[in-house]
Amino acid sequence: MIDLSTHYLGLKLRNPLVVSASPLCKDITNLRHMEDCGASAVVLHSLFEEQINIECNELDRFLWDNSDLGAESTTIFPDLGQYNIGPDGYLEHIRIAKQTVSIPIIASLNGVSRGGWVSYAREMQQAGADAIELNVYFIPAEPGASSDDIEKLYLDLVTEIRKTVTIPVAVKVGPYFSAFANMAGRLEAAGANAIVLFNRFYQPDFDLDALEVKPTVTLSNSSELLLRLHWTAMLHGHIKADIAITGGVHTAEDVVKSMMAGAKVTMLASALLQNGVGYLRPLRNQLEAWLDRHEYESIEQMQGSMSQENVPNPKAFQRSNYMRVLSSYAVR
Numbered sequence: 156m157i158d159l160s161t162h163y164l165g166l167k168l169r170n171p172l173v174v175s176a177s178p179l180c181k182d183i184t185n186l187r188h189m190e191d192c193g194a195s196a197v198v199l200h201s202l203f204e205e206q207i208n209i210e211c212n213e214l215d216r217f218l219w220d221n222s223d224l225g226a227e228s229t230t231i232f233p234d235l236g237q238y239n240i241g242p243d244g245y246l247e248h249i250r251i252a253k254q255t256v257s258i259p260i261i262a263s264l265n266g267v268s269r270g271g272w273v274s275y276a277r278e279m280q281q282a283g284a285d286a287i288e289l290n291v292y293f294i295p296a297e298p299g300a301s302s303d304d305i306e307k308l309y310l311d312l313v314t315e316i317r318k319t320v321t322i323p324v325a326v327k328v329g330p331y332f333s334a335f336a337n338m339a340g341r342l343e344a345a346g347a348n349a350i351v352l353f354n355r356f357y358q359p360d361f362d363l364d365a366l367e368v369k370p371t372v373t374l375s376n377s378s379e380l381l382l383r384l385h386w387t388a389m390l391h392g393h394i395k396a397d398i399a400i401t402g403g404v405h406t407a408e409d410v411v412k413s414m415m416a417g418a419k420v421t422m423l424a425s426a427l428l429q430n431g432v433g434y435l436r437p438l439r440n441q442l443e444a445w446l447d448r449h450e451y452e453s454i455e456q457m458q459g460s461m462s463q464e465n466v467p468n469p470k471a472f473q474r475s476n477y478m479r480v481l482s483s484y485a486v487r
Contacts, residue, residue, distance in 0.1 A: 157446050158453035159439070161195075163397050163419040164286045164323035164349050166259050168195035171410060171454055172439060175401050175422035176200050176263045176290065181248070185432055186256050192435035196259040198288050198422065199252070202245045202275065204266030242275055246282045253283035261325070265290040266312070273312075276319045286323040289316055289347075292354060302333055309338075310345045317346025325399065327351035330382060339394055349397035350390075351422070352383045374425035379403030384416045391417025391462035407441035414454055415461035 159170035174197045179185050181200050189197055245262075252260045262284035264276060276287055291312065295305045309328070316324055326347040332338045339350055360371045380403030387398050400413040401422035413421045427434055451457055459465060 157443055157451070158455070159443060159446075161414075161419050161454050161458070163196070163399065164259075164261075164325060166196065166285060166323075168259070168420065169193075170195045170439060170442070171414060171418070171420045172435060172442075173261075173399070173420045173422045174198065174427065174435075175424040176288070177424040177428060179424075179427055179432065183248075183251055183255055186252055186260075188432045189435065190256045190258050192433055193439035194258060194435055195420070196261060196285075197252070197256070198261040199245075199248065199263055201263040201265035201290050202242060202279075204264075242278075246275075246278055249279060249282040249284050259285040261286045261288050263288045263290050264316070265292055273315050273319050276316050280320045280322050284322065286325060286348075287316065287320060288325045288327055288351065289313065290327045290354065291329075292356070294356070306332070306338060306341070310341055313342055313345040313347055323348040325349035325351050325397075327354050327401070329354045329356055330386065335386060336389060336393065339390055339396070343394050343396040347396050349399055349419070350394070351399040351401055352386055353402055355379075355402050374429060375403050375405075376425075377403055377405045377409055380409050380412065384412055387413065387416040387418050388462045391459045392464040407438060407445050410438070410442050411445055411457070412461075414457050415459070417459040417462040419458070 161168050161171045163171075163173070170193065172193060172195055174180065174189050174194045176198045178200060179189075180197055186197055249260060249262055260283070262279040262282075264273075264279070264287060266289075279287055289312065291309055293305075293308070309326075313324070313326055324347055326342050326349070328338075328342070328350065330353045342350060355375065357370070357372060359368045361367075362369045380400070383400045383402060387400060390398060397419040398417055399420045399422055400416075400418045401424070404410060404413065404421040404423050405426045410421045423435075423438075426438075446452075446454070446457075
């Protein structure tokens with residue numbers, strides 16, 4: 156019998172299919188369905204730093220102190236209650252989830268500062284979360300901020316969370332670092348037990364009729380997997396922290412590629428938003444069938460088999476491959 160199990164964040168999971176943070180995770184019924192359909196763990200939707208600040212009246216004071224900006228200034232902040240529950244409700248959601256399903260529940264904190272809000276990480280642990288995913292979504296738009304400043308922000312945040320909890324901590328980051336391999340090692344040194352590659356940055360669009368900037372949400376597709384495969388294969392064997400791939404995982408082949416690159420798990424959100432939670436069941440079956448056809452006995456047997464340290468031509472991940480790709484393309 157084929158063994159699909161893997162290890163992530165010190166947890167033994169029955170397969171590498173983990174549900175990533177999305178609105179689907181706000182419904183307890185969905186969590187039960189995810190488990191029934193084969194999910195090995197669930198990352199809950201994020202608790203945002205801004206929500207915690209609102210809870211502490213910090214944002215209210217900000218708005219009061221800047222009331223001279225005009226009434227429209229209050230509209231620059233979203234109605235956070237419309238897309239997420241508050242801190243207390245989030246903690247209760249963790250408790251109910253742990254009572255409802257037997258698979259690991261990973262809480263998600265979305266923030267960028269070292270505020271008192273990190274104390275909620277401890278409360279997430281107390282509520283029963285098996286691990287915490289720190290989802291750092293930060294756009295460095297301040298011209299005076301250097302790359303050192305930005306990297307320090309990330310590292311300080313991880314250090315602070317690590318000091319706050321004893322459960323495993325994963326860090327979900329974007330790819331936009333000048334020296335990502337170096338940054339990955341520093342995140343591990345700061346206390347990250349896993350690194351999740353990569354956060355997807357949603358870009359606003361222009362409404363040319365209303366002359367307004369409007370938010371847009373574009374779901375991922377398998378083509379986005381390539382960047383994740385590249386960096387996973389580069390990092391495998393060079394850091395001890397687990398690597399998770401999120402973004403672009405839609406098919407059993409995508410999962411296989413991720414495992415061969417060196418990931419411990421693959422995380423799914425867009426695929427489930429497009430196809431429903433039930434898509435987990437055929438995806439798992441197709442994954443098992445692929446391993447059977449290619450005579451693999453287990454997931455762990457293939458993990459890292461096509462990483463940079465294990466392929467015959469490790470330069471395929473470096474500059475020589477870049478030149479080869481450009482020279483091989485023929486204009487028709």
